[in-house]
Amino acid sequence: MRDLKQLVKAYDVRGTVPDQWDESLARAFGAAFVRVLGDAAGAPVRAIVVGHDMRPSSPSLTRAFAEGAAGYGADVVEIGLCSTDQLYYASGSLDLPGAMFTASHNPAEYNGIKLCKAGAAPVGQDTGLSDIRELVESWLDEDGAVTVPAAPEGTVPGTLSAQDTLAGYTEHLRSLVDLTAIRPLKVAVDAGNGMGGHTVPTVFAGLPIDLVPMYFELDGTFPNHEANPLDPKNLVDLQAKVREVGADLGLAFDGDADRCFVVDENGDPVSPSAITALVAEREIARARKAGEDEPTVIHNLITSWSVPEVVRELGAVPVRTRVGHSFIKQEMAVTDAVFGGEHSAHYYFRDFWRADTGMLAALHVLAALGGQPETLSALTARYNRYAASGEINSTVADQQARTEAVRAAYAGGEDVSVDELDGLTVAGKDWWFNLRASNTEPLLRLNVEAKDPARMAELRDGVLAIVRA
Structure with missing residues (x-):
């Protein structure tokens, strides 16, 4: 029998295709998702939104999930190719639960699902994921084959419809950062053949940016390097390109483009803690302008001490949490924090449904750099205290x-x-x-x-x- 505990992790579903999971299981997860997230009377959710990355297995898995959800009564909005934060945008703006098919930075043979409730609220082991797993397990036979039971009597099958959310995603992000007056910047971007190649051209369009694209071709086999900028070896190409073309900075996105790593004009990596402090300073200023006296900023316990120091110096309130997006998002909801950052380059914004978006963090870096004459290394030096x-x-x-x-x-x-x-x-x-x-x-x-x-x-x-x- 299949061991779904190896497939269902703390925050998502992730494993190899087809040996650990396939379309039949994806269909079961779709049905279970709308059942578990339904109301107390047992009615399924009325509608969901689904999207996927560029992995070869993503389209068929996503469609199977959508069919499973529709069979149990949910109308499914399919947004197609998207970054994970674009899926969060769709979940937030449409106020629908969502499913993103991606294995982030894992190798090509992997795939997975990141699930959220309406408004991009996280789904983890303690917030529905273990219940989904247990329901799917109950549909497995001794050989591991899955048979999804017929939907409850009276269930009206849902519909499948397509919707493009890239323009709306772009408009929302651009509304949160003022980039109208930045100086011209040369920016090298390494998309790692991941979804940054899909989002960056549209989000950066019309800005005074000389874009130097690297590996923008969507290719889930990752022919150039792993789409995992957390590993220094995957930044080498970007660092070399920044030096070669004299770029003002470089940006590297992971496979599903929800994380963004930054290198300065010398090709040196900028600590995600320094980026957290820089963005925190800008978000605190924005909250103050809106009338908030003491904005709160969340940071996990392995970010640099410089982060809470900067937050306190600005008269705001730092709150320290465990590592992991579910803890960050939970604490942001409790404290109404304006921003949250992790040293893994996940950045969370209250005005983005408390979800993480590397693209919005990147726009803040561009605005901060382009709004003054200094280099990025000089701009971030004050945050590098340890x-x-x-x-x-x-x-x-x-x-x-x-x-x-x-x-x-x-x-x-x-x-x-x-x-x-x-x-x-x-x-x-x-x-x-x-x-x-x-x-x-x-x-x-x-x-x-x-x-x-x-x-x-x-x-x-x-x-x-x-x-x-």
Whole structure:
């Protein structure tokens, strides 16, 4: 029997096609989605919106999901090729639950589904995803074949209709950032053969931008490099292009274009924490202009200390959360935060239904850079206050034992604080580190930051020696 727990992750559905899942399962997930998100009386949701990335398996999986949903009574709006944040825009603007078929930065043989409720509200294990999985499991036989039961008596099958949302998505983003007066900029963009090649030309159209496109051809086999800018090797081409053409900056999008990474005019990566601080400053100013006295900004616990420092200096309120979009979005809803940022280059905006959009963050960077004469490296220098290790993964046999060994070595010092909001965080006067266990792999993830680069290296090496002992 198929093990759907290997397919249904904490925040999405993701696995290889066709061995882990196929159209028959996609059809079942569509039916289960509208059943689980239906009302208390058992009626399914009235309508949903679906979209997909450029992977070879995406169109057929998406259509099967749509047919499953329609068979259980939901009208399905198909928006076709789109970025994940474009799907969130559709979910928010149409006020419909949504399904995005993508495996983000994973290799070509993978595919998945990111699900949301109406208004782009997240669907995770605790907000419906485990219920969807359990319902689909109940439809599997001993051989793993799935048979979707007939819809409840009286169910009127839904319809399938197509709608183009790219223009509306573009208009909404451009309404949130004033780019009318920026100076001309040369911008290199590496789409990684992903959905940035679909969205960037339309979103950037009409701006005073000399666009240098790289790998804009939509190709889910990723012939040039993995669409994962978090891995430094996938930024090499962009860095070289920025230097070659004398660009003012470079932007790199992941496969589904919901994350955006930035390199400066020298081809050096700009820390996502620095981008978080820069965008936070702009969103705080915008909220103040609208009459908000003390706007709130969310940051996860592995962003640089510079982020809450900048937020406090601006008279706003920083709120620290666990890593992960469901925690960020939940805290944004509770606090009515204007913005949220993660060190993984996910950026969340209240005016974008609290959803993450790398494109909107990119527009803020363009507006900030183009609104003054300095280079990007000079502009972001004030946000780079600490030396950081970046995230370092270690494969371990016993996550808990290694974590406790690190606690014993570092948690007892004078002026040292310890918290367990997400893994183990130990902090001194001018340094901190966080050690978190992966939920899906036998890994420990380490992030270290210190005021002094030598102290950062000392802490990094010391903790890793214990983790890898």
